[in-house]
Amino acid sequence: MTTLASTAPKxxxxxxxxxxxxxxxxxxxxxxxxxxxxxxxxxxxTTVRQAISELVAEGMLNRTQGKGTFVAPSRPSYLRQLTSFTADAEAQHLRSASNILGIESVLADADLAAQLGVPVESDLTRVARVRLINGEPMAHEAAYLPRVMPELRRQLEQDGSLYSVLSSHYGVDIAEAEDTVGTMVAGPEDVRLLAIEMGAPLLLIHRRGLNAEGVPVEWTRSVFRGDRFKFFARTRR
Structure with a gap:
């Protein structure tokens, strides 16, 4: 029998x-x-359950209802850089894919209008997707684009990379990106889309993409699994 003797919480x-x-x-x-x-x-x-829950959140353990708790298989972490999701994955020799949840025209509210530099109630294109790495859900995101883009779904299904499609089919190039990173815990939608537990740690990233003239051409809200995500940025003076 093991007895806990430590000043740390049990x-x-x-x-x-x-x-x-x-x-x-x-x-x-x-x-x-x-x-x-x-x-x-x-x-x-209760103490044991808390310890297990944190190891599940960190990706060390997997818990399956009705079967028990198991040591998780070794899985790659995804490193986000200042490029597209697809390009980031390719650079790390990972297989990326996307499930398109929907592409629709929406009207800009005050926040989106401010981020994209357009009038309130301007027509935007909203692209909602689940992003996968090696077949496993890694993130879900909603990208807002300050124009209506016919045939965007078909182009995305063929190419997979939004940045590539924007450049090759619509003449929109992302020259600079601003990322704002925060944290949150998983709610019902995150559980459904990412196959994780309620309350699991997540990283919330808002990205604004700018063209070479500094004009906003993309605003994206991305929710990443905290147990499979690392953020990487390189700065040069």
Whole structure:
């Protein structure tokens, strides 16, 4: 029987020991039940559940309803740079794909109008997609473009990269990008679209794309899985 003796919170001590056990067991190995772990560490199942939940959020463990908890397989992390999702993935030798949720014309509200430098109630094109890496949902996003673009869905289904399609078919080139990064926890829509648990950590990124003249040509809200995402930026003086 293992007794916890630490100044750290009990759940954290359990968590770190479970991390060690998971690393030793290897991908796909089953973890002991919450009841067994509570007895092992002489603590409550609530404490064990919190430790497991954090390791699931970090991508160390997978929890399947009715089956139990298992060591997660090794999966690639996605590094975001100042290029498109598709180009970022290619640079990391990862296989990217997109599920188009919808493309529609919408009217600019005050916030979108300010971000895109257009009058309120201007016609915009909204592109909603789930982005995948190696077949696994990585992010869902909604991109707003300050013009109506016929045939955009067909072009996206053929190419996959919005930036590439904008450049080759509509003469719109993204020369500069401004990213604003925040955090949030998963709600019902995130759970449905990203196959994650309620309350899982997420990164919320707003990107404004500018052309060579500094005119906004894209405003995108992206929600990334916190357990599969890294942000990378290079700065030169």
């Amino acid at each position: 759940y954290y001590t359990v968590k770190e020991d479970l991390r060690r056990l998971a690393a030793e067991a290897g991908p796909g190995a089953p973890m002991p039940t919450e009841r067994a772990l509570a007895a092992r560490y002489e603590t409550s199942r």
